[in-house]
Amino acid sequence: MANSKRIALTGYSGKKTSLAARIYEYRYIYLLGLPGMLVLIIFRYLPMWGLLMAFENYNPHLGILNSPWVGLKHFERLFSDPKFYSMLKNTLVISGLNLLTFPAPIVLALLLNEVISNKYRKFVQTVVYLPHFLSWAIVVSLTFFLLSAEQGIVNKIAVSMGKEAYAYLFSEKAIYPIIIIQEVWKGAGWGSIVYLAAISGIDKGLYEAATIDGANKLQQIFKITIPCIMPTVVVMLILKMGSIMSVDFEQVWLMNNAMVKSKLEVFEIYIYNNSIASGSTQYSYTTAIGMFKSVVSTTLVVFTNWLSSRKGFEGVL
Amino acid sequence: MLSTAITGNDKRKMGMRAKTVMGQTILGIILFLIAATIILPFAYVLVVSFTDPSAYVSGTFYIWPKKWSFKAYRLILSGKGFINALKSTLYITLVGTPLNVLFNAGLGYMLSKPVPGKKFINKAVMFTMLFGAGMVPNYMNIANLGLINSWWACILPATCGAWTVMVMKSFFEALPKELEEAATIDGCGQLRIFGIIVLPLSKAMLATFTLFALVSYWNTYFSAIMYLTSSVKAPLQVYVQKIVLSSTISDVVDLANELSSEVPQEIMRMAAVTVVVFPVLCIYPFLQKYFASGVMVGAVKG
Numbered sequence: 001m002a003n004s005k006r007i008a009l010t011g012y013s014g015k016k017t018s019l020a021a022r023i024y025e026y027r028y029i030y031l032l033g034l035p036g037m038l039v040l041i042i043f044r045y046l047p048m049w050g051l052l053m054a055f056e057n058y059n060p061h062l063g064i065l066n067s068p069w070v071g072l073k074h075f076e077r078l079f080s081d082p083k084f085y086s087m088l089k090n091t092l093v094i095s096g097l098n099l100l101t102f103p104a105p106i107v108l109a110l111l112l113n114e115v116i117s118n119k120y121r122k123f124v125q126t127v128v129y130l131p132h133f134l135s136w137a138i139v140v141s142l143t144f145f146l147l148s149a150e151q152g153i154v155n156k157i158a159v160s161m162g163k164e165a166y167a168y169l170f171s172e173k174a175i176y177p178i179i180i181i182q183e184v185w186k187g188a189g190w191g192s193i194v195y196l197a198a199i200s201g202i203d204k205g206l207y208e209a210a211t212i213d214g215a216n217k218l219q220q221i222f223k224i225t226i227p228c229i230m231p232t233v234v235v236m237l238i239l240k241m242g243s244i245m246s247v248d249f250e251q252v253w254l255m256n257n258a259m260v261k262s263k264l265e266v267f268e269i270y271i272y273n274n275s276i277a278s279g280s281t282q283y284s285y286t287t288a289i290g291m292f293k294s295v296v297s298t299t300l301v302v303f304t305n306w307l308s309s310r311k312g313f314e315g316v317l
Numbered sequence: 318m319l320s321t322a323i324t325g326n327d328k329r330k331m332g333m334r335a336k337t338v339m340g341q342t343i344l345g346i347i348l349f350l351i352a353a354t355i356i357l358p359f360a361y362v363l364v365v366s367f368t369d370p371s372a373y374v375s376g377t378f379y380i381w382p383k384k385w386s387f388k389a390y391r392l393i394l395s396g397k398g399f400i401n402a403l404k405s406t407l408y409i410t411l412v413g414t415p416l417n418v419l420f421n422a423g424l425g426y427m428l429s430k431p432v433p434g435k436k437f438i439n440k441a442v443m444f445t446m447l448f449g450a451g452m453v454p455n456y457m458n459i460a461n462l463g464l465i466n467s468w469w470a471c472i473l474p475a476t477c478g479a480w481t482v483m484v485m486k487s488f489f490e491a492l493p494k495e496l497e498e499a500a501t502i503d504g505c506g507q508l509r510i511f512g513i514i515v516l517p518l519s520k521a522m523l524a525t526f527t528l529f530a531l532v533s534y535w536n537t538y539f540s541a542i543m544y545l546t547s548s549v550k551a552p553l554q555v556y557v558q559k560i561v562l563s564s565t566i567s568d569v570v571d572l573a574n575e576l577s578s579e580v581p582q583e584i585m586r587m588a589a590v591t592v593v594v595f596p597v598l599c600i601y602p603f604l605q606k607y608f609a610s611g612v613m614v615g616a617v618k619g
Binding site for chain 2: 019022023028029030031033034035037039040042043045046048049052053088108112113115116117120124125126127129130131134135137138140142145148151189197203219250251254269271275276283286287290293294295298301302
C-alpha cells in the first residue's frame with residue numbers, strides 16, 4: 001500500500017535518482033527546448049558582451065578585448081551633451097502624451113460592452129482590432145495620403161474650399177498630435193481586449209440588483225463597471241508607466257524628416273544615425289547611450305512590476 | 318385602480334424601452350464613427366488605386382472612380398522592384414514562421430515540465446524581456462555572425478521570444494496530464510508524446526501564434542533596414558515605404574520599360590499600399606476567430 005503510494009508520488013521510476021540521471025531522463029525534452037534556448041543565447045545574451053564597448057574607445061581592428069579602456073568617459077560625455085537632454089525630453093514628452101491617451105481603450109471597452117446586438121459588436125471589434133496588425137510603414141503611408149501637402153485628402157478638401165494647403169507632416173506644431181493619434185488609432189482597439197475581459201468577469205448579479213433598485217445604465221457604468229475593473233486599470237497604468245523610456249521606434253523613424261527632427265529625435269534615432277547608418281567611429285559612444293537607455297528602462301519596468309504586484313493586484317495579471 | 322396601475326407600469330416599461338432604443342442608436346452611431354476612421358482610409362486608398370489615369374486630375378479627390386482601371390496594379394505587379402521585395406518577404410515569412418512556432422513551442426513545453434534547472438532557465442528567459450543589449454551591440458553581433466545582408470538576420474533573432482514562450486508554457490501546464498501519463502506507460506517516447514499528443518491538443522493555440530508570426534514576419538521593416546544592405550533583398554514593407562515617401566518612384570517600381578510615368582504617382586502609391594496590406598486582410602478573419610479564446614486574453618495580459 002505505502003509502496004504503491006510512493007511510486008505514484010515520485011513518478012514512474014519510484015526511486016530517488018541522481019541529478020545526472022534526471023537530466024538524462026529528460027534528454028528529449030531538453031532537445032525540444034534547445035533551439036529556442038540557443039536563439040536567446042546567441043541573439044539576446046551574446047550581444048551583451050558588446051556592452052563592454054561603452055567603457056572603451058572601441059576600435060574595430062583591435063576588437064572588443066584589445067581596445068583601450070576608458071572607464072566612464074562616454075557616460076560623462078553623455079551627461080554633459082545638450083543633445084542628450086533634448087533626446088530625453090523628446091522621449092518623455094512623447095511617452096507622456098501617450099500616457100494621456102490611456103483612457104481611450106477603456107472608453108472603447110465600456111462602449112462595446114453596452115452594445116446589445118452581438119453581431120454589431122463583433123463587427124466593430126473586428127474593425128478596431130485590425131490596425132494592430134498593420135505595420136508602421138502602412139500606417140505612416142495612410143497618414144501621408146491623409147495629410148500630405150499635395151496628395152493628402154485633407155489639403156485637397158481645404159484647397160477646394162479656397163484655403164491654403166498646410167504641410168502637416170513638416171510642421172513642428174502638428175507632429176506630436178499626429179504621432180499620438182496614430183498611436184491611438186493603431187492601439188486602442190487591441191488595448192480594449194484586456195478591459196473587455198475584465199468587464200466580462202464582473203458578477204452579473206450586481207447589475208440585476210442595481211436594475212431592481214432603479215439605477216439607470218449610466219449609473220451602472222460608473223457605480224459598478226468602472227469600480228470593478230479598477231484593479232486592471234491600475235495595473236495597466238503602472239505597467240505603461242514602466243515603459244515611459246521607450247518610444248515606438250519604427251513610428252518615429254518613419255515620421256521623422258528634416259523639419260520635425262528636433263521634436264522626434266529620440267535615443268535610437270541618434271544611435272542609428274551615428275553608428276550603423278554613417279559607418280562612423282562612434283560605436284563606443286552610441287553603445288553607451290543605448291546602455292543608459294536600457295538600464296533606466298529595465299529599472300523602471302522592474303520597479304513598476306514590483307509596484308503592481310505589491311498593491312495586492314496579483315490576481316489581476 | 319388596479320387597471321390604471323398596470324397601464325402606468327406599462328407606460329414606464331415602454332418609456333424604458335424607448336430610452337434603450339435611443340441609447341443603443343446613439344451608441345451605435347458613436348461606434349460606427351470610430352469604425353469609420355479605420356475603414357474610410359482604406360476605402361479611399363482603394364478608390365484612388367483603381368482610378369484610370371485618364372480620369373485623374375491632380376489635386377482633386379474622388380469618392381468613386383470615374384473610370385475604373387487596373388493599370389497601376391499591372392505596373393506595380395510587373396515591376397522588378399515588387400517581384401524582388403515579394404520574394405524577400407515570402408522567404409522571410411515562410412521560413413521564419415514555422416521555425417518561430419516550433420522553437421517557441423519547444424521551449425515553452427520544456428519549461429512546463431519539471432526538468433532540472435527549470436527555475437534558472439525560466440529566469441534567464443524572463444530576463445531577455447526586461448533587458449536588451451541595444452542596437453549597436455546587436456548589430457555587431459549580427460556582423461560577427463556573418464549575417465549582414467542575409468535574410469537570416471531578419472528571421473533568426475525573431476524565432477524565439479520570451480513573451481510567447483511564457484504564454485505557451487502556461488498553456489502546456491494547463492493541459493490534462495492523464496493522456497501523456499498513459500502514453501508514457503504504453504512506452505511512448507517523449508518526442509512522440511510531444512508530436513502526437515501535445516501538439517494536436519494545442520492546435521488552436523498554435524494556430525493563433527502561427528498567424529501572429531506570419532503577420533509579424535510579413536511586417537518586417539527595421540531589421541531589414543539595419544541588416545540588409547543590398548536593396549534587391551529589401552522586403553515589401555521597405556518597398557512600400559520607399560514608394561510612398563520618395564519622390565522618384567519609378568526607380569523603386571523598376572519596370573523594364575519606362576511606362577510608370579503614364580500613371581500618376583499618387584495612384585501608383587495607393588496601389589502599392591493595397592497590394593502590401595491585402596494578404597494581412599486575407600488572414601485577418603482567421604486570426605480574428607481566436608480573439609475570444611482564453612489564449613488571446615492571456616496573451617494580451619502577459
